[in-house]
Amino acid sequence: MKIEGLEVAIAGAGIGGLSLATMLARRGAKVVVYDQMAAPQPIGSGFVLQPTGLAILERMGLREAIAARGQVITRMHGALATGGSSMPGKTVLEISYPGNGHGIAVQRVALFDLLLSEAISAGVRFKTNARTTGIIEGSRPALALDGSRATPSADIVVDAMGASSPIGHDPAKELGYGALWATVPWPENGPFHRFELEQRYERASRMAGVLPVGTAKDGAPPMATFFWSLRNRDIDQWHRDGRAAWIEQVAALWPEAAPLAEIAEPVHARYRHHTRKPIAGRGVIRIGDAWHATSPQLGQGANMAMIDAASLLSALARAPSIDEAFALHLRHRAPHVWLYQMLSLVLTPFYQSDSRILPAMRDIAIGPTTRMPLVRQLVSRLVTGDFLSPIERIGLEDFYGA
Structure with missing residues (x-):
């Protein structure tokens, strides 16, 4: 199918939407x-780009740029808290990358700015202050916007608005636990390991984590993401109790992390678990968390989200029609999405x-089991996102290079 001249409307300027927009515009x-938003901007703190996401960025010619801003991660380690002691307790999560593999932890703003710049350079147009409320169906669909507005019709409409997308929104899918996230200066010569994601647990009801995430831009200081699990129903009480009470809780769980809490300006994030129908109408498709949160x-x-974008691009280039491209895209992505959702x-x-029973089972079985060679290899492939070989399935290397 000829991509040149294809008219595409994408709702949502997140990582998935920007990746897809750049790939399509380049072709x-x-x-x-x-x-x-009044101007495109990132929402969220830091995360780890796994080998799958890095493979997409490499084919877009962006891996070196993001590696220069990010922080190599070679290990993920979670341990039980020990009642205010600085020494970690029993290991309940142990994941190392196979061979010389690694992830790259980044600030969301670092990847967002890079993708936004590439999208603009590729000729992508942006319409801001345009809140999508629904889909206008037809042989050429369009987006319904607030204020009784509508976008021009397009050949393809893409919902990349994330888990809270208003298209088919189901608030009942919200998970009980969210988290407080904050980006803080990385403590040089501090107690944390530069190449690791570290976490501490008290059963499964309380968890804190520290992830080094590199720099936001060239010349900026290195930062870390600090996160703290919190029941969504407890967020109002957290505000009422105040910062001092929270810092005390952090210190009781993980003393070394208390200085991070003292300087943090946390944002509360909520999460959902859903798998919506990926095709939302004729010529309308969901990617990323709008499809599978x-x-x-x-x-x-x-x-x-980046794999979804690359898969859709690959399918559009291979199939003779949009409907057939959607079908090919779903054949490539559905097994991988189903596995990780499950x-x-x-x-x-x-x-x-x-639960009290599940973390007890975790402490007895999961931590020790993940240190066994065969299980470690399987778990590493799962966490790095490579199980079922999603990059090979979409065949991106056959036609899309750097």
């Missing part, structure tokens, strides 16, 4: 991104829930 598509426990959100649903309660 000659006429792409307009609609976003509710999960908790952040497996750390796949941004990576999966794993997130099963594993999240072991690490974030009110």
